[in-house]
Amino acid sequence: MNFKVMSTHLELTTQQRTEIEPKVKEIKTIVDEYESERDALRTELAEQREQRRQSSTQSGTSALTDEEREERIQRFRNSPTGQKFQQLRAKREKSQKRIDVLIAQINETLTDEQRQKFETEIQVPVLESEQRERRRRSRQQ
Numbered sequence: 001m002n003f004k005v006m007s008t009h010l011e012l013t014t015q016q017r018t019e020i021e022p023k024v025k026e027i028k029t030i031v032d033e034y035e036s037e038r039d040a041l042r043t044e045l046a047e048q049r050e051q052r053r054q055s056s057t058q059s060g061t062s063a064l065t066d067e068e069r070e071e072r073i074q075r076f077r078n079s080p081t082g083q084k085f086q087q088l089r090a091k092r093e094k095s096q097k098r099i100d101v102l103i104a105q106i107n108e109t110l111t112d113e114q115r116q117k118f119e120t121e122i123q124v125p126v127l128e129s130e131q132r133e134r135r136r137r138s139r140q141q
Contacts, residue, residue, distance in 0.1 A: 001027060006122055010114045019109050023102045030095045031125045037091070041084055048081060092127045099125060 003024040007017055064072065076082045103124055107115055 001122065001125060006118075009121065010110065010117055012114070016109050016114075020106050023106050027099050027102050027125060030099055031127065034088075034092060034095055034127050037088055041081075041088055044081055044084075096127045099127070 001024055003021055006012075006024065007020075010016075012020065077086075107118065110118055
């Protein structure tokens with residue numbers, strides 16, 4: 001969400017710009033922080049996956065049984081990385097709610113015509129989990 005592009009596209013008045021710009025900046029900050037944390041966790045998870053893959057290759061381990069898979073999931077949930085994952089999920093939900101509030105406040109500032117353009121032509125950020133993002137990408141292909 002680029003404020004200058006949005007401002008020009010919606011033909012915002014000076015008063016509207018003054019009210020909306022801080023909200024857009026806050027949304028951008030929220031998105032940037034979330035994406036940074038998400039990317040760091042992705043890297044950590046990829047490294048752990050690679051270590052497990054190498055470990056199973058070296059030990060000659062084949063596919064996991066259902067019990068082994070469930071045990072691994074439980075160990076992950078209780079691990080520091082699993083805790084980070086849960087914290088990121090909670091932060092995503094809280095941050096998305098804040099973005100939704102800011103978007104509603106922006107909408108209140110717009111005229112009906114501007115609101116129509118905003119809702120149909122401006123891409124509003126949605127914080128996505130890894131799974132949601134993968135599903136979205138696969139649908140686009």
